[in-house]
Amino acid sequence: MKLYEHPGFPNPRRVRIFLAEKSVEIPTETIDVPGGAHQRxxxxxxxxSGLIPALETDTGEVISESASICRYIEELYPTPALMGENALEKATVDMWHRRIENQLFNPLGAYFHHSTQGLGDDRYRNAEWGEHSREQARAELKKLDTLLASRDYISGEQYGIADITALCAIDLAQSLKVANLDEFEHLHNWHSRVSARPSAAA
Amino acid sequence: MKLYEHPGFPNPRRVRIFLAEKSVEIPTETIDVPGGAHQRxxxxxxxxSGLIPALETDTGEVISESASICRYIEELYPTPALMGENALEKATVDMWHRRIENQLFNPLGAYFHHSTQGLGDDRYRNAEWGEHSREQARAELKKLDTLLASRDYISGEQYGIADITALCAIDLAQSLKVANLDEFEHLHNWHSRVSARPSAAA
Structure with missing residues (x-):
């Protein structure tokens, strides 16, 4: 297997943390996205799709979409389970992961691409949409803070893929100055807990 | 189990078709979304989350997000597999399903909510974003037409969840007059094929 990615970008980081939690090491190749290599x-x-991360399997198939790459890794290396162990857990983790993607991760991406310089490329920009997305992400942080008052991890009592995506989203939010975790006690505690795992350095 | 849903809406239809393909029948209850019942x-x-569809399990847990409900059904009733059978298939189906959701289904929803009367509620509207989303959806239909020149179904040679979401999206696109399938030969043939399955009437 080989992972095409870019250090420092939030989506590849989701996959790197997932792999680190499984103790799976695979070769990586950096695609120079700011230099346009993903469109060559x-x-x-x-x-x-031109998207990173992308995973090339040992038989030459290429899987893109961070969550789909994680699904592949989870099926090959089921332990520790990061996407649930039985039907109810799998559906529940998937539901929370989708909520983190749709209500937090993607809105932050929209803010980045529409209301800031983004990647500096010539894609369509709608600054008002970007600002709305920023507010949507901030509202979601508040909801997550309430949620984490009564559970250890986002999808329940087990650390999993929803925590990984949320960590990458929140670290992006902090670097974009969208969020200051001091405002959110429970979210702050959760962030300290997941950031202390060795995988967070991936 | 019990499914909270609304006849005629595209998201509940995804789950109804999925259940019909599995020959699984469960009781349903209509939530009067236009009347605001989802917010009571x-x-x-x-x-x-206030979202429909939502599935209540026999032990009282509630799963929302159409794809997560389908994940639960797939785990309980694995045959016929609609989300792949082995690691590579599962990841590949997931990748195509996400592409259909992100590049076609969600942009059509954005067009509906931002550039038309939508549900007639007082949510934030950004008409320019809606129009951009409409063009994004149309561009994706063109890509799908090219894809379907060389395969029978969206994620490969097997019918699955990506076809179900695409069918619901395309029927929505037609009702919104975003697409006329006569423009797309291969997509038109695929649409005839999946619409002829008894599940399409669900």
């Missing part, structure tokens, strides 16, 4: 034929021939 | 305490106490 060498990469597009492998991965028509 | 009786429903919010069960399902704090």
């Amino acid at each position: 034929p060498e990469f597009l021939n492998k991965n028509p | 305490p009786e429903f919010l106490n069960k399902n704090p």
Whole structure:
């Protein structure tokens, strides 16, 4: 297997943390996204979506979408389970993970691409949409703070993929100055807990 | 189990088709979304997200998010598999399903809520974002038409959840007059094929 990614970007970090939690090491290759390498034929021939991260399997298939790459790793290396162990857990983790993606991670991405310089490329920008997305992300942080008053991790009592995506989203929110965790006691405690895991350095 | 839903809405239809393909019948209850029932305490106490569809399990847990409900059904009733059978298939189906959701289904929802009367409620609207989303959805239909020139179903040679979400999205696109399938030969053929399955009437 080989992971195409970019150090410092939030989406590849989701996969790196997931792999670290499984103690799985695979070779990586950096795709120079700011330099446009993700839109050149060498990469597009492998991965028509042009998105990173992307995982090339040992038989040459390419899987993109961070969560789908994690699904593949989870199936190959089920222990420790990061996406639930039985039907109810799997559905519940998936529900919380989707909520983190849709209400927090993606809105932060929209803020980054629409209301800041983003990647400095010439994509369509709608600053008002970016600002609305920023407020949506902030509202979600408040909801998560309330949630984490009564549970240790986002999808319940077990650390899992929803925590990984939330950690990457919140660290992005902090670097974009969208959030100051001092405002959120329970979220702050959760953030300290998940950031102390060795995988967070991945 | 019990499914809270609303006839005629695209998201509940995804779950109804999924259940029909599995030949699983469960009781349903209609939540009067246009009348605001999804925001009343009786429903919010069960399902704090306020979203439909939502599935109540036999032990009283409530799962929202259409894809997470499908995950639960897939785990309980694995045959026929609609989300892949082995690690590579599961990841590949998940990747295509996410692409259909992110590039087609969600943009159509954004067009509906931002650029049309939508549900007639007082939510934030950004008409320019809605129009951009409409164009994004149309561009994705063109890509899908190209894809379906060389395969029978969206995630490969097997019908699955990506086809179900795409069918619901495309029927929504037609009702919103975003798409006329006569423009897309291969997508049109695929649409005839999946619409002829008995589950499409669900």
